[in-house]
Amino acid sequence: MRIAASIGGEVRGAPMALPAMVEQARQAEADGFPSAWTTHFSRGPDALSIMAVAGTRTSNIELGVGVVPTYPRHPHALAQQAATVQVFCGGRLTLGVGVSHRPVIEGLFGIPYAKPAAHMREFLSVLVPLLREGNVSFRGKFYTVEGGFSVLDTSPVRVLVGALSPKMIQVAGELADGSVTWLAGPRTLEAGPRALTPGL
Numbered sequence: 001m002r003i004a005a006s007i008g009g010e011v012r013g014a015p016m017a018l019p020a021m022v023e024q025a026r027q028a029e030a031d032g033f034p035s036a037w038t039t040h041f042s043r044g045p046d047a048l049s050i051m052a053v054a055g056t057r058t059s060n061i062e063l064g065v066g067v068v069p070t071y072p073r074h075p076h077a078l079a080q081q082a083a084t085v086q087v088f089c090g091g092r093l094t095l096g097v098g099v100s101h102r103p104v105i106e107g108l109f110g111i112p113y114a115k116p117a118a119h120m121r122e123f124l125s126v127l128v129p130l131l132r133e134g135n136v137s138f139r140g141k142f143y144t145v146e147g148g149f150s151v152l153d154t155s156p157v158r159v160l161v162g163a164l165s166p167k168m169i170q171v172a173g174e175l176a177d178g179s180v181t182w183l184a185g186p187r188t189l190e191a192g193p194r195a196l197t198p199g200l
Contacts, residue, residue: 004035004064008050018045018053025054028061035062035094042069042104048085048095055089063089066096066180067162070123071105071113076145079130083151091155095131096180097123098162117167118142124159124175131157 005028009016016024021038028036036054040047047065054063068078078097086093099105099116106113122140129136135148161172163179172179 002034004037004062005031005033006038007036007054008038008047015044018050021050022054022057025051025061025063026057029058033061035064037064037066040065040068040096042072042100042108048081051093052085052088055085055092058092059090060092062092062094064094064096064160066160067098067100068096069100069105070097070120071099071111072109075123075126075143076130076136076149079127080149080151082131082157083134083149083154086154086157087151094158094160094177096160096162097127098180099168117165117171120161120168121171121175124161124171128159128175131159 005024007024007028008021025036038047038050047068051063051065070078078095082093082095097120099113099120102113105111119142122138122142125140126136126138126143126145129138130148133148134150134154136145138145158177160178160180161168161176162181163169163172164181169179
């Protein structure tokens with residue numbers, strides 16, 4: 001079993017100064033944790049930017065962000081950002097992505113929360129090839145992307161999907177490196193995905 005450190009205070013309702021979050025990552029490495037994770041909140045600071053700085057203040061701890069909402073971000077733009085952050089992290093970044101929730105996506109961003117599993121499938125079909133190879137050719141209902149980018153000294157970024165429903169777990173298994181179940185405890189995981197959100 002590997003135990004990761006959580007950095008930042010938003011999950012406890014106590015926002016933290018950004019330099020203090022970076023210091024938490026540095027301290028987690030000094031304390032021997034194999035990885036440190038922060039949560040991305042749409043109404044808070046950009047988690048990937050924090051990890052870029054943390055990457056320059058650490059040397060071997062894995063750094064993870066979970067999860068960045070997909071609907072407000074184009075997969076090419078997110079891939080470009082993550083590939084850039086990966087340089088500062090020295091290849092230690094793991095990117096978590098998720099569809100978030102209807103009140104956030106529709107209420108805050110004004111974006112229709114339509115067909116989340118199908119949306120995620122297309123999002124990953126663009127994001128993952130860009131993060132592995134820097135190039136993609138994809139035509140779908142939600143996205144059409146031809147081309148890529150070049151980020152000097154980057155390396156492939158691991159991608160996890162915030163997934164609890166059967167359809168989303170299937171998408172994660174097929175197209176990503178795994179799933180992340182933030183705020184899901186042992187009882188929830190033991191109950192299985194069908195007990196959670198079968199409509200996704």
